[in-house]
Amino acid sequence: xxxxxxxxxxxxxxxxxxxxxxxxxxxxxxxxxxxxxxxxxxxxxxxxxxxxxxxxxxxxxxxxxxxxxxxxxxxxxxxxxxxxxxxxxxxxxxxxxxxxxxxxxxxxxxxxxxxxxxxxxxxxxxxxxxxxxxxxxxxxxxxxxxxxxxxxxxxxxxxxxxxxxxxxxxxxxxxxxxxxxxxxxxxxxxxxxxxxxxxxxxxxxxxxxxxxxxxxxxxxxxxxxxxxxxxxxxxxxxxxxxxxxxxxxxxxxxxxxxxxxxxxxxxxxxxxxxxxxxxxxxxxxxxxxxxxxxxxxxxxxxxxxxxxxxxxxxxxxxxxxxxxxxxxxxxxxxxxxxxxxxxxxxxxxxxxxxxxxxxxxxxxxxxxxxxxxxxxxxxxxxxxxxxxxxxxxxxxxxxxxxxxxxxxxxxxxxxxxxxxxxxxxxxxxxxxxxxxxxxxxxxxxxxxxxxxxxxxxxxx
Numbered sequence: 001x002x003x004x005x006x007x008x009x010x011x012x013x014x015x016x017x018x019x020x021x022x023x024x025x026x027x028x029x030x031x032x033x034x035x036x037x038x039x040x041x042x043x044x045x046x047x048x049x050x051x052x053x054x055x056x057x058x059x060x061x062x063x064x065x066x067x068x069x070x071x072x073x074x075x076x077x078x079x080x081x082x083x084x085x086x087x088x089x090x091x092x093x094x095x096x097x098x099x100x101x102x103x104x105x106x107x108x109x110x111x112x113x114x115x116x117x118x119x120x121x122x123x124x125x126x127x128x129x130x131x132x133x134x135x136x137x138x139x140x141x142x143x144x145x146x147x148x149x150x151x152x153x154x155x156x157x158x159x160x161x162x163x164x165x166x167x168x169x170x171x172x173x174x175x176x177x178x179x180x181x182x183x184x185x186x187x188x189x190x191x192x193x194x195x196x197x198x199x200x201x202x203x204x205x206x207x208x209x210x211x212x213x214x215x216x217x218x219x220x221x222x223x224x225x226x227x228x229x230x231x232x233x234x235x236x237x238x239x240x241x242x243x244x245x246x247x248x249x250x251x252x253x254x255x256x257x258x259x260x261x262x263x264x265x266x267x268x269x270x271x272x273x274x275x276x277x278x279x280x281x282x283x284x285x286x287x288x289x290x291x292x293x294x295x296x297x298x299x300x301x302x303x304x305x306x307x308x309x310x311x312x313x314x315x316x317x318x319x320x321x322x323x324x325x326x327x328x329x330x331x332x333x334x335x336x337x338x339x340x341x342x343x344x345x346x347x348x349x350x351x352x353x354x355x356x357x358x359x360x361x362x363x364x365x366x367x368x369x370x371x372x373x374x375x376x377x378x379x380x381x382x383x384x385x386x387x388x389x390x391x392x393x394x395x396x397x398x399x400x401x402x403x404x405x406x407x408x409x410x411x412x413x414x415x416x417x418x419x420x421x422x423x424x425x426x427x428x429x430x431x432x433x434x435x436x437x438x439x440x441x442x443x444x445x446x447x448x449x450x451x452x453x454x455x456x457x458x459x460x
Contacts (some may be wrong), residue, residue: 002107004030006324007121007131009269011115012039013046014301014313015137016097021321025102031106032113032123032132037097039139042311043090044158051086052161053341057190060343067380076187077189080164098115115274118294133296133324135368136284137317138269140262140302143174148173151237154256157182166191167254171242173232175202177340179259180214184343187222192227194253196232205338206346206401207353212340213384213403222343227251264303271427281305288331298324312336337415340409342385347411350418352398353389362392366424366448368440370404372455375435381405386426386440388414395423406437413441416459424448 005027010020016038019031036043062075101108111124121129142156143272155163158180166189172179175197187193195202195218203211218224235244235256243252264283271277271284275294279285283305290298298320301313312333319332340346356363369385370376384404390397400414417427428445432438446452 001120001128001130002030002130003130004028004107006030006133006135006321007032008135009121010039010137010139010301010303011037011097011101011108011122012137012139012301012313013041013137013310014317015039015135016101016317017104017314018135018300018317018321020100020104021318022325023106025322025325027321027325029104029106030129031101032109032111032121034110034112034124036443037094037101038090039137040141040158041313042093042097044161046310047090048086048094048161048184049157050341051089052082053181053185055082055085055142056185057343060188064380067369072274074146077166079166079189083164086161102446111267114268114270114308115276116270118274118296131296134274134298135290135317135320135324136269136292136297136299136303137266137301137313138303139263139313140308143261143263144258145260148235148256148258148399149237151242153237153242153254154235154258156258160257168192168251170255170257171196171232171244171251171253172257172259174259174261175199175204175226175228176261177203177258177342179257180218180342181340182257182259183224184218184222184341187218189223190255191249193225194227194251196230196244196251197226197228200229200230202226202228203340203342203346206348207387209241209353209385209387210346210348210401210403214344217344217383218342221232229379260306262302264305266303279305288334289323289329290316290332291323291329302408307338308335309336309338335419337411339411341408344404345402345407347402347409347414348400348405348413349411349413350397351389352399352401353387356389356398361398363398364390364392364395364448366390366444366446368439368443368447368452368455370437372443373435373437373440375437375439376405378435379405386410386414387443388444390424390448396426397422397424398442402440410437410441413438416439 006022008031011033023029172195174181183193232244242256260289284299286299286304300316302308315333323329337349367387371382386402389399402410424445432442
């Protein structure tokens, strides 16, 4: 039986960086993956959805190119070709991960891993390996509520991304990030989309002003119908379509896409044999050092029930690797940017305005709309704004939000500024290139102090 310093279970966006970082630090490393390298993010999540969203956005731009003086006639959608492009990108990135693991001397095992004890891993192909340290990075999977009928027309995001045809109409259950992203993508490609959200609004984790901006565009410009405050009940599916009741109204479509949340992947791990147990929500608890209740076992990513984002899993994975190999432990990063690839895009970081109010924090905010930005007007992308949230007493930047074109890229500057503990005055005095979208951060900082030269003065 081979013995490794570190065994990583799961090769997703947390697992494979953990394996590589462990190897960089001189450890002997093995990684066990039951499906595809890259996990959900690469194969059925982040990358596939963004490939399709990029294609849909390109199509939408072509349709509206006339406003920029460009006439395009006869543009059509070949969705099967889009899926082909998506699959090609995924294969290329899978190959890249495989080469990176091999290049770092990491042994790769394919199969389902389970614990025989805290130091011994059984793999479903019959192999048994020993580990001085173990990093659990098994991720999460789509939740499918029991009330949904089992039918090929009732699917979750993974099955939706595997389809090579688009329905003419679809019902999206859940107005969270995944549901809204896929709804926007489908609508931009001509699908008639209805979102049904049980709560009072979609994207409820966002500030109300950011939510309004996204929802208005989804409804007005994409034609998405957004229904909130009630559940879709009595859902039925047949060969001809799906239907359900929203209150007294009957909703019908070709397809139901369920996007109501995700659940941790722990089945088959035999955690109890290693002395581990999950919490009441089924997650494997880990502290800020990625340590579980068993000293030599770490856990990272979605399986821990913390922030379920690929880049957070990567940060945790690197920390777990360093803590598994080095004698002095360190905490993982907690300032995590959140990006949503809806139309328009959203990026947030740090403290939100609504959370600050809940905590009775004294804050000041500064918002600058893209409609007042030269580059945005030149590009015909004037929807949206950026917003700073700062401490009212110290002027330190606490949080930020961006909604509109390139918001998922723009948020990087905000994360850096918040992490560096800059004040809004320091940010405002930082020269930003003109004309660019990033100027909006500088303008918003000036707005907070009532000193913006490109915004109307406040009434005295």
